[in-house]
Amino acid sequence: MGWKDAIEGKPGDLVLLNGNEAIARGAYEAGVRYASSYPGSPSSEITETLSRVPASDLYAEWSVNEIVSLEGATAASFAGLRAMCTMKADGLNVAFDFLTSMNLGGCKGGLVLTVADDPQGHSSVKEYDSRYLAKSAMVPVLEPSTVKEAREMAIKAFDISEQIKGPVLLRSVTRVSHSRGLVRLGALAQERKKAEFPVGQRFLTKTLFHMKARDRLIQAAIIFEECKFNYTEGPDRADTVIFCCGTSLLYAREAINILGLQGKIKLVKIGTTFPLPERFILSNLQGVKNVIFAEEIRSFIEEGVMLIYARHNIGNIRFYGKISGDISGVRGPFCGEMNPDIIIKAIARVKRIQYEAPGYSPETIVEFSTMLPPREYAMCPGCPHRASFWAVKTAIAVDSRDCIVAGDIGCYCLGAWDTGYNLFDSLHCMGAGPGIASGLSKLEKFGLKRPTLTIVGDSTFYHAVIPGLINGRYSGSDFLCIVLDNSVTAMTGHQPHPGSGISNHGRSTTAIPIEEIVRGLGIPCAITDPFENDKTAETISSTLREPGVKVLILRRECALVAARKHQHKKQRVYVDQSLCRGESCGCGRFCTSVWGCPGNIWDPVAGKAVIDEAVCAGCGVCATLCPAGAIIAEEVDK
Amino acid sequence: MENCELEYGAAARLKEGVLDPDLCSGCGACVGFCPYIKSYNERVAIIHNCQICDGVCYRICPRGFTQYTSLRREVFGAVDFDPVLGVNKEIYFARAGEEEMRSCGQYGGVVTALSAFALKDGFIDSILMTGGNLKGTKPVLVSSTSGVAKCAGSKYTAAPTLSLFQEAIKNGYQKIGVVGRPCQVTASRKMQQAPEINGQRISLVIGLFCMGAFSPELYTLVKEKGLENCDRMDIPKDVLFSSSGEDTIIPYDEMRQFIRNACLSCYDPLSELADVSVGSTEYDPGWNALIIRTTKGAALVEQACANGYIEINPYPSELLPLLKRAVFRKKKRVLGRVDFTYLNLPAPEREYFLSTGDDD
């Protein structure tokens, strides 16, 4: 178990950890006392791991959103303790207002802001390069290339933060956070600092302190010049060098090996991507003809290095990167994830060598993939969101005024695609739904006749929805806000939230039910179970016609949580094929071709439906929807 | 079953031919059999286009294309019929035998009395009726005489009563009765031709007179005017809401806008295909007009009389022309509408209305 090794492993142990566990271990070794986070892939396991540290040693918190999270962690730093705040790239936007303020005045105990970017958006709606935000906030950035380095950088980041008296940003990416590597564990910090906030100590924000932030960056640049995270590999001199950072180091190594160019190309690995170590970079530009850049998402070090080049008289160098278009995958430069092939292509161009990648070309793969049957994103078997979406779809159809649906971010954002019956008309960031719905509802007098509803999640509700509701009620807007309440932050790995009444350490705390908040705002609030589908659809349909802002909570535990809790299926679900109407009128394969739970499958021989019992979660909702009563849900013994 | 191009499937035809042009009468016949058609608050919609060619939904819809002549023949055999009143054996003034039923009924309580008798005497084992109040209607599957009385009283909107038919089938009922508006009567007859939904189990159809139902917006108005707790609504001329003896009257001209579009092109104010049709006398609110149309209807009325469930009087001869004229005018008006395309009427019948003046 990764987290066990990360937390309970002994100094000197060589253990297999993922990048997030390694970062957590590094923080633990560095003596972190406060760890807060709003969950978000691919960052969530960091705080999950730290939550296993005995509560006497560390305070861990799933905060309600990123800005509150960073404020809490910063408070610990003010009191002289080491603190880590973790989030995904999108979360940095939410925390940004505070970050740009606190970074002026600075802080005291080591404060590390860990941000995990998600190139290609494997589990995000956008791919986002947090380094630009760090630069704009004037916060130094460390960028690990491997799991091993992730631990080392986490430790070092605390030291640097204390040296410069300001926060340090540790940038991970999915392929660091979620890959596994061997890590040699170090000793835990012995010193046990007491939290102190001495009388007269103040942390304020003031325009003049812009200078402090600047000076801190100058100090960081000096530290980075001597930093072991920047190094070179390969020959001392070479006419072609690859500047790389993060996981691209590994891709570049692989590219060089595949092309058999060991000894001919130099790798310059940058671990401190902001501010760049200028002298180190200059020394590696001397006498070079070609520079290739390999980094995730945008052209961050590429721009920095070219600026350094422009300010010095170094001779002719050609740069191959995203700006020149040479570093480019199937989505073109800047978009999508890096891989060795992209670098191989660039090297082959620079070195004028013919290289045929083994296997199919990316273009052919794309061509083939268009011939495959489409594999849509799908929600889990038994997922209550599927039932919620079916009810919303039904209600909107019956309402017949072409209701506009403003979506929001969570696993329910799959509602934008096939698995959610393509319901969403808009999808942006957490909390955007109510704002958009509210705005649209104000346009009636200018001719917009369609009503609006928004669909948000329970965790999102606490994170960002409440201001939108207040604004809607205050401004006299008309919209229905549907809260899909599955009682956890499901998308990111089932972290508890304020409604669940459970803390990070699994202890019970005060639950703050959504309905109490809503009613406190004077907004009418009803609750239904999406598995009582017809009733839910009818309620939505009626509520849509009520004036003002309305909230409807669709409450049903996430199928995965339910399965984990009960550890067995509650019901056995099967099809009585003698009753199944199959393709005939009166059904037309509802369960397999429209409803779309992966547990409902087609028996082509019988021409009837069946249940894939290995997949079915036993929720039984399809049994309530089957028009022929052919799907039977039977209680089975525990 | 064969799958069709999008625009030719039954669901698509129902959507494009009936629902989108606002010709749905809200009868509920198409609702409840498959997962793709739902109705809430008297609005009916197709949720998903199933692409099934000869689907039952379009076939049984009273506003789907209807071969009226052959449907009449299915119900009545080859008999002459009156183009205005439809096939009829007798026409009476009638009322419930018991005071209790009369007082809960809209007028004379004949529908309540006949339904209760039919259940008790085994004509039927269940009956689809319409309950609710001025907050909204509610289709009800009734199998006891006490349940019948609970549904007494007219609700002047388009309750989708027939949406509960499959519920009756699931409950195993074999002889199912229907009390419905004329569109629901036509739908019931079309359902009887559809064995895949067990339509043949419909065994008694009691039709109401109907000059039109209001759209569900009525309930918004009623709420705005604070009338939702009234216990009775009637349309003697203007629209009347009564609450324990206290009356509120809204002029009909103000209410006209709420009449369902589908009702404006309805050719059948008297439930011509019913076993018996029941309406107001437009004369004495303690009595009903009762038209006996089929042999089954005649038998029901005869036995209900014999058992004291209803009592009948001759229809006053001076009133009949008034009824006929009202129906004549309505039919003539509908024949002139461009959206009246769902009934295939025999040419002479069409001609009769178009060539005859109002006062003939």
Ligand SMILES: Cc1cc2nc3c(=O)[nH]c(=O)nc-3n(C[C@H](O)[C@H](O)[C@H](O)COP(=O)(O)OP(=O)(O)OC[C@H]3O[C@@H](n4cnc5c(N)ncnc54)[C@H](O)[C@@H]3O)c2cc1C
């Ligand atoms: C929308 C509507 C319009 C009408 N318009 C006219 C008209 O123009 N002229 C006329 O003479 N009569 C009209 N009637 C019929 C009239 O209101 C009485 O229903 C009828 O005379 C029977 O009276 P009763 O005393 O026997 O009723 P009751 O014994 O009270 O029985 C009434 C029955 O009607 C059913 N019902 C109530 N509301 C609805 C509904 N919305 N849809 C379907 N079934 C319903 C109930 O199930 C109940 O069984 C209309 C009825 C409706 C529902």
Ligand code: SF4
């Ligand atoms: S929904 Fe029911 S009737 Fe339709 S295919 Fe599935 S099991 Fe058969």
Ligand code: SF4
């Ligand atoms: S019961 Fe039905 S909906 Fe639920 S998991 Fe099984 S197949 Fe899916």
Ligand code: SF4
């Ligand atoms: S009734 Fe049949 S044809 Fe109509 S929508 Fe349902 S499944 Fe399709």
Ligand code: SF4
């Ligand atoms: S008229 Fe009846 S059958 Fe036709 S669409 Fe409307 S509810 Fe369905």
